[in-house]
Amino acid sequence: MSGTAMRASQKDFENAMNQVKLLKKDPGNEVKLKLYALYKQATEGSCTMPKPGVFDLVNKAKWDAWNALGSLPKETARQNYVELVSSLTSASQPSSQVEPGADRKPSAYETLEVTSEDGITKIMFNRPTKKNAITTQMYHEIMLALKAAGKDDSSVTVLTGNGDYYSSGNDLTNFTDLPPGGPEEKAKNSAILLRDFIDCFIDFPKPLIAVVNGPAVGISVTTLGLCDAVYATDRATFHTPFSHLGQSPEGCSSYTFPKIMGPSKATEMLIFGKKLTAREACAQGLVTEVFPDSTFQKEVWTRLKAYAKLPPNAMRISKEIMRSREKEKLRAINVEECNVLQERWLSDECMNAVMNFLSRKAKL
Numbered sequence: 001m002s003g004t005a006m007r008a009s010q011k012d013f014e015n016a017m018n019q020v021k022l023l024k025k026d027p028g029n030e031v032k033l034k035l036y037a038l039y040k041q042a043t044e045g046s047c048t049m050p051k052p053g054v055f056d057l058v059n060k061a062k063w064d065a066w067n068a069l070g071s072l073p074k075e076t077a078r079q080n081y082v083e084l085v086s087s088l089t090s091a092s093q094p095s096s097q098v099e100p101g102a103d104r105k106p107s108a109y110e111t112l113e114v115t116s117e118d119g120i121t122k123i124m125f126n127r128p129t130k131k132n133a134i135t136t137q138m139y140h141e142i143m144l145a146l147k148a149a150g151k152d153d154s155s156v157t158v159l160t161g162n163g164d165y166y167s168s169g170n171d172l173t174n175f176t177d178l179p180p181g182g183p184e185e186k187a188k189n190s191a192i193l194l195r196d197f198i199d200c201f202i203d204f205p206k207p208l209i210a211v212v213n214g215p216a217v218g219i220s221v222t223t224l225g226l227c228d229a230v231y232a233t234d235r236a237t238f239h240t241p242f243s244h245l246g247q248s249p250e251g252c253s254s255y256t257f258p259k260i261m262g263p264s265k266a267t268e269m270l271i272f273g274k275k276l277t278a279r280e281a282c283a284q285g286l287v288t289e290v291f292p293d294s295t296f297q298k299e300v301w302t303r304l305k306a307y308a309k310l311p312p313n314a315m316r317i318s319k320e321i322m323r324s325r326e327k328e329k330l331r332a333i334n335v336e337e338c339n340v341l342q343e344r345w346l347s348d349e350c351m352n353a354v355m356n357f358l359s360r361k362a363k364l
């Protein structure tokens with residue numbers, strides 16, 4: 001939902017709770033879990049309950065769903081709940097009662113614009129004035145959008161950015177919002193969020209294409225290694241300044257980058273923070289193809305529309321074959337990288353780098 005759209009009131013929330021009870025069609029377990037999680041988050045805030053045991057399957061599934069919302073603000077959870085219920089009630093209406101344009105429901109997201117057309121679900125990062133830096137809320141919204149796109153009836157999913165940047169990576173103000181447990185708790189929560197976020201890329205079931213419309217920094221670069229194709233404007237640059245920030249690689253890049261470009265080129269990017277042009281990134285295999293900025297959008301979307309007409313099940317199965325041998329390995333690498341980062345975030349090197357950026361002493 002855009003920043004200017006109306007927020008759901010407590011009354012809207014209560015109406016939505018009543019509407020859920022009146023749903024004619026069972027929305028299925030997945031949606032019920034999402035509703036449960038959003039309800040708990042909206043009413044109680046972040047999940048602080050102890051995790052149920054592995055054999056307590058139902059409560060564990062509920063706990064997982066709630067816990068996955070991390071620190072999503074209560075108001076956003078309330079809004080997302082109302083919008084989810086609204087989408088369920090409008091989907092269960094007979095088509096003759098649906099007003100023209102009623103399928104164009106307001107977006108369920110504040111930091112993204114998500115659209116579905118011509119067999120393509122487009123997830124657009126939508127904080128152009130902040131160079132599409134990824135806030136905690138935005139991580140959650142991207143996860144929700146990816147999970148929904150993985151199940152919708154589109155054939156391919158596209159990630160792109162609004163404005164002049166693809167994304168400037170992690171929003172460094174994320175580090176300033178400390179929970180009661182201080183930096184240690186913050187680092188622990190962030191590591192869990194990062195692990196879950198990257199798992200969504202590892203497990204994404206359809207072709208996932210990045211349309212890199214401008215410079216990309218940090219995690220918006222590393223996740224490209226988990227996409228299935230990367231199309232870039234010749235204006236894009238690719239920068240992973242982890243050492244400069246006192247941090248270490250994430251997004252499985254410690255594995256995917258050496259595999260894609262060889263260890264020494266990966267070292268230049270991941271350890272020395274060398275910024276690549278789009279053409280350099282293409283020569284090294286991180287980018288699939290580079291287009292002149294003047295024709296970028298037209299050429300890329302024409303191509304994607306043609307790809308989206310291919311048989312969706314064949315594409316899904318082919319991706320599964322290509323990814324299946326790697327999945328367990330990628331998950332393990334993700335956990336390892338998150339553990340290392342959890343410690344890095346508490347280091348003086350990292351804290352100083354973040355403070356320098358926030359106090360405007362340093363930019364990349």
Ligand SMILES: CCCCCC/C=C/C(=O)SCCNC(=O)CCNC(=O)[C@H](O)C(C)(C)COP(=O)(O)OP(=O)(O)OC[C@H]1O[C@@H](n2cnc3c(N)ncnc32)[C@H](O)[C@@H]1OP(=O)(O)O
Pocket residue numbers: 129130131133134139168169170171172173174190191193194217218219220241242245247250357362363364
């Ligand atoms: C759950 C946690 C998981 C963490 C995973 C680990 C992830 C690691 C990374 O992603 S590391 C990379 C982090 N990103 C950066 O260090 C980039 C920082 N930004 C910059 O250096 C510059 O802003 C720039 C080079 C991207 C763009 O410079 P310029 O063209 O001069 O624009 P501005 O600096 O004026 O930016 C406009 C506006 O946006 C704000 N902003 C931009 N990027 C970020 C960011 N990453 N975090 C926070 N804020 C950002 C910038 O402050 C300006 O805001 P203002 O208008 O001043 O309010």
